Amino acid sequence: MKRILILFAHPKFEQSRANRMLVNKIQGDSTLTFHDLYERYPHFHIDVNFEKELLLEHDVVIWHHPLYWYSCPPLMKQWIDMVLEYGWAYGPGGDALQSKKCLQVITTGGTKKVYCSEGKNVYSVNQFLRPFEQTARLCGMQYLPPYAVMGTHSLSEIELESHADQYLQIIDCLKNGQPVANLSECVFQDDIPQFNSNTLS
Amino acid sequence: MTGSILFEAIVFLAGAVICVPLAKRFGLSSVLGYLIAGIVIGPFLLGFVGEEGENIMHFAEFGVVMMLFLIGLEIEPKNFWQMRKTIVGMGGAQVGGTMLVSFLLFQLFDFDWTVSLTFSMAVALSSTAITLQSLKENGQFNTTYGASSFSILLFQDIIVILMLGMLPLLADTDSNTVTDDHGTASSLLDNLPMGFQTLAIVASVIIVVLAGRYLFVPMLRGVANTRVRELLTASALLIVLGIAFLMEMVGLSPALGAFLGGVVLANSEFKHELESTLEPFKDLLLGLFFMAVGASINFIVISENPVMVTSLVIGVIALKAIVLYAVAVIFKLKMDQRLLLTVGLAQIGEFAFVLLSFAFQIKILDKVQLDLMSVVTAITMTLTPVLAIVNERFILPHFGTKAIDDRPMDEIGEANKVILVGFGHFGSTVGRFLRAYGVEPTILDFDSNRVDLLRKMGFKVYYGDATRLDLLKSAGIENADILISAVDSPEITFNLVKGVKKYYPNVKLMVRAKNRYDAYELLDLGVENIYRESLDTSVKMASDVLAQMGFRRYTISRQAEIFKTQDEESMRRLAALPNDGESYIFKAREEMAQQEKLLEEDLKRGQITNDNHWDSEQMRMIIE
Numbered sequence A: 001m002k003r004i005l006i007l008f009a010h011p012k013f014e015q016s017r018a019n020r021m022l023v024n025k026i027q028g029d030s031t032l033t034f035h036d037l038y039e040r041y042p043h044f045h046i047d048v049n050f051e052k053e054l055l056l057e058h059d060v061v062i063w064h065h066p067l068y069w070y071s072c073p074p075l076m077k078q079w080i081d082m083v084l085e086y087g088w089a090y091g092p093g094g095d096a097l098q099s100k101k102c103l104q105v106i107t108t109g110g111t112k113k114v115y116c117s118e119g120k121n122v123y124s125v126n127q128f129l130r131p132f133e134q135t136a137r138l139c140g141m142q143y144l145p146p147y148a149v150m151g152t153h154s155l156s157e158i159e160l161e162s163h164a165d166q167y168l169q170i171i172d173c174l175k176n177g178q179p180v181a182n183l184s185e186c187v188f189q190d191d192i193p194q195f196n197s198n199t200l201s
Numbered sequence B: 001m002t003g004s005i006l007f008e009a010i011v012f013l014a015g016a017v018i019c020v021p022l023a024k025r026f027g028l029s030s031v032l033g034y035l036i037a038g039i040v041i042g043p044f045l046l047g048f049v050g051e052e053g054e055n056i057m058h059f060a061e062f063g064v065v066m067m068l069f070l071i072g073l074e075i076e077p078k079n080f081w082q083m084r085k086t087i088v089g090m091g092g093a094q095v096g097g098t099m100l101v102s103f104l105l106f107q108l109f110d111f112d113w114t115v116s117l118t119f120s121m122a123v124a125l126s127s128t129a130i131t132l133q134s135l136k137e138n139g140q141f142n143t144t145y146g147a148s149s150f151s152i153l154l155f156q157d158i159i160v161i162l163m164l165g166m167l168p169l170l171a172d173t174d175s176n177t178v179t180d181d182h183g184t185a186s187s188l189l190d191n192l193p194m195g196f197q198t199l200a201i202v203a204s205v206i207i208v209v210l211a212g213r214y215l216f217v218p219m220l221r222g223v224a225n226t227r228v229r230e231l232l233t234a235s236a237l238l239i240v241l242g243i244a245f246l247m248e249m250v251g252l253s254p255a256l257g258a259f260l261g262g263v264v265l266a267n268s269e270f271k272h273e274l275e276s277t278l279e280p281f282k283d284l285l286l287g288l289f290f291m292a293v294g295a296s297i298n299f300i301v302i303s304e305n306p307v308m309v310t311s312l313v314i315g316v317i318a319l320k321a322i323v324l325y326a327v328a329v330i331f332k333l334k335m336d337q338r339l340l341l342t343v344g345l346a347q348i349g350e351f352a353f354v355l356l357s358f359a360f361q362i363k364i365l366d367k368v369q370l371d372l373m374s375v376v377t378a379i380t381m382t383l384t385p386v387l388a389i390v391n392e393r394f395i396l397p398h399f400g401t402k403a404i405d406d407r408p409m410d411e412i413g414e415a416n417k418v419i420l421v422g423f424g425h426f427g428s429t430v431g432r433f434l435r436a437y438g439v440e441p442t443i444l445d446f447d448s449n450r451v452d453l454l455r456k457m458g459f460k461v462y463y464g465d466a467t468r469l470d471l472l473k474s475a476g477i478e479n480a481d482i483l484i485s486a487v488d489s490p491e492i493t494f495n496l497v498k499g500v501k502k503y504y505p506n507v508k509l510m511v512r513a514k515n516r517y518d519a520y521e522l523l524d525l526g527v528e529n530i531y532r533e534s535l536d537t538s539v540k541m542a543s544d545v546l547a548q549m550g551f552r553r554y555t556i557s558r559q560a561e562i563f564k565t566q567d568e569e570s571m572r573r574l575a576a577l578p579n580d581g582e583s584y585i586f587k588a589r590e591e592m593a594q595q596e597k598l599l600e601e602d603l604k605r606g607q608i609t610n611d612n613h614w615d616s617e618q619m620r621m622i623i624e
Helices: A017-027 A048-056 A074-083 A130-138 A157-175 B005-025 B030-041 B053-060 B062-074 B077-082 B084-108 B113-124 B128-137 B144-174 B178-182 B194-226 B229-250 B254-265 B271-296 B299-304 B306-330 B335-344 B351-361 B367-399 B425-436 B448-456 B469-474 B490-503 B516-524 B535-548 B553-576 B584-605 B616-623
Strands: A004-008 A033-036 A060-066 A101-107 A147-149 B418-421 B442-445 B461-463 B482-485 B508-513 B529-532
Touching: A004 A017, A004 A157, A017 A033, A017 A060, A017 A101, A017 A157, A048 A074, A101 A157, A147 A157, B005 B030, B005 B271, B030 B128, B030 B271, B030 B367, B053 B062, B053 B271, B062 B128, B062 B229, B062 B254, B062 B271, B077 B084, B077 B254, B084 B113, B084 B144, B084 B306, B113 B144, B113 B306, B113 B351, B113 B367, B128 B144, B128 B271, B128 B335, B128 B367, B144 B254, B144 B335, B144 B351, B194 B229, B194 B254, B229 B254, B229 B271, B271 B367, B271 B461, B271 B469, B299 B306, B299 B367, B306 B335, B306 B367, B335 B367, B351 B367, B418 B425, B425 B442, B442 B448, B448 B461, B469 B490, B482 B490, B490 B508, B490 B516, B508 B516, B516 B529, B516 B553, B535 B553, B553 B584
Parallel strands: A004 A033, A004 A060, A060 A101, A101 A147, B418 B442, B418 B482, B442 B461, B482 B508, B508 B529
Antiparallel strands: none
C-alpha cells in the first residue's frame, strides 16, 4: 500500500465550506497523513527537517489548497521555498523525491466557464498551475493531472458531498497504485504535456 | 601663614577651584590650570605654600600610582602581552637614544661623567602623570599616538628601577663616604645581597598576580555582598595602597606594581566599579601633584642662572623631541601622530625628582646641580601643555590629517556599541539572544553572585550600580549606540533613563517596563522604545488558550498581533490624557479607572468578528 501525505494549506479553514467537506471526508481514513500547514505553522516558521522526514516517509504527496489570486496561499509557497532544498529535492544529488507522485487538489470560487479563453480569467486552471507542475517535475516527481473543485460558492451541499466522495476515490486509487485517470467521473484538468515518462500511470 | 593642615587644604582646593576653570575657559588643559595654581600659591608668589611643597608632592605622587592602576584595569593581560614588542622597542629606543645624546651633550659642557650620566637618566624620563592625563582628557588613548606614548612611559617606569639601582654604583667611584649614607635609601632590601633582591622582586610580582586572582576578587565579592557601598571604596583603596606598599618595600616602583595589579583585575567583574570608585581620588591627587610641581619651581635658582636655566630647558625639550621624532619615524607613525608624540613626551618626568634627590643623597650631585635640574624638570613639565597648544593650533593644522586614527595599535579594548543594564531573568534573555546573534553587549549588573555565576558560564558581565553616571561612563556610554535597560526596579529604571536622557541624549534607549503605569512614566520621560514585560507573554498565553479550545492558530496569531498593536495605541492615547496629579495613595483607584477605560475601548472596537479575509460566506452572499 502506498503511503499518502496531504499537505493542506488554508488560512481561514474555519470559514471554508467546500474544504471542510473535503477534509472531513478524508480525515476519517487513519492510513493517510493529513498535515495542516496553517495550524502547524501559524508564524510561518517551517520546521524543514520535520517536513523532509515526512516527505521521505510517503510515496504520494498531495498539495491541497484553495486557489487564491491564481496561485496557492502564501504558506504553501513558503513550504515550497523552504523544504524543496537545492541538493536535496533538486540539483546535484537532489533525488530525495525521485519518482514520488504529486497530486494537486484545489478549490476555486470561479466556475470552469470562467477559467477558459472565453471566460473572464482567460486561462485554464492548468495554465495557472504550470509553476507547480514544473516544480514537481524539477524534483523528479510525477505530476498527476490536478483535481479541481470549481465554482464552490454556488455548489450545493449534495454536489460538494459528491466531490468529497470523488476525492476519497482518488486517494483509494493512489493508495493501491491504480491509475487515477481510470476514474471516469472525476473532473481532472488533464492537459499535462508528455515528456520522458508516462505521467498518467 | 602656613602650618595647619586645614589651612593648607583650603589653599590647595581654592587654588584648584579658581585656576582650573579659568584655564578651561581659555581652552587650556586642566593640567596647565593646576600647574599655574601651584605657581601662584607657591613660595615665590603668594607664599601660602612653603618648603612642605615637596612633602605634598611625595604624597600626591600617589595619584600617579592610582592612575597606573586604573590604566592597568583598561588593559587585559592578553592585550598587554601583545604590546610587549612596542613597549620594549619604542621605549628602549627612546630611553637609549635620549640618554646617549644627552650624556654626550652634558659631557661637552664639562660636567663630571657621573653627573652627566645621572642628568641623562633624568632627561630620558617623561611625565606619566601629565601625558596620560592629557591623553584621557582629549580622548586620545586609543590612537596610535596614545598607545605609543603609553608603551614608552611603561618602559620608563620599568627602567627607572634599574636606574635607581645603578646610582649607588656610580657613587662608589666618586666618594668613599657613600657606604655610610647607603642605609638611608628607602628600600629595606638594600642591605641584602643582589641575588636575594632580585628574588624578592620576582616574588613580589608573583604575589601581586596571585593576590589579584585569588585574594582581591573573592574579597571584593564578599564586600559586594554586604551591599555597603563605602566598603567597596575602602577595599579599592586598600588594594592599591597594599600593592604600592609591597612594591616600595622591595624597591620596585609603586606605580608599576599598581599597573600590574590593574592588569590582573582587568578581567574581573569589578573592573568598572573599581574604575568609578578610584577615579575621583586619582583626579584629586593628580591635581594636587600638579600643583605641588608648580609650587616647587624655584624662582631664586632661575633668577640666579637665567641663561643657564633657559638654555637647559630649551636644550632638553629640543633634544627629547628630536629623539622622539626619530623613534616615531622608525616605528612608522603617521605625520600627525608623530608630532603629537614628539611634543607630548618632550618633558622631564616626576621620576626625575626621585632620581635626582637620591643622587643628591648619595652625593653624586651637589645642591646647586640638584636645584638646577629640579627647576628644569618642573619648567619642562609646565611647558608641556603650552607646547601641546602651540602644536595643536599652529603646527598640526598644516598637516591636514588631524582626524583621529581610531584603530588602536595594540588593541586596547574598545567599548561595545550596546550596553545592557540588568542581567536578571529579563536581561539575560535579551543578552543571550544578542550574543547568539554575535552581538556582545557590555553588561552591567549589581548582583555580584549572579555576576559570578554568569562569568563562570563565559559571559562578560560587570558588577556595578548603573544609575551612577561615572560607571556608565567607564562602561563606554560615550561610544555606545544603544542602551538597553532590563532593570527590574522601576525606580532604578527611571533614574537611569533620566540620567542618560540628560547627559547622553544621543544614546538610543530601549527600556523594559513592568506594566502600563511604568510605561506611562517612561513615555512622560520621552522614551520611545518601551517593552512591557506583561504584554507579549500574556497575549501568547491567551492565544494558546484559544488554540486549546479549537480555534485555528493562524487566525489567532493574526488577531494577537492586531490586539497588541491596538493595546499599544491605547496606551499611548491614555498616557497623553492629563493626570489628575493625585498622590500614590489613590493609585489603586486610579488603576481601576484605567482598567475601565481600557475595557471601554475594547468594547467600542467590538468583538473580533470583523475579520473578513478569505471569507467565502460573504462571497457566497454577494454571488447569490
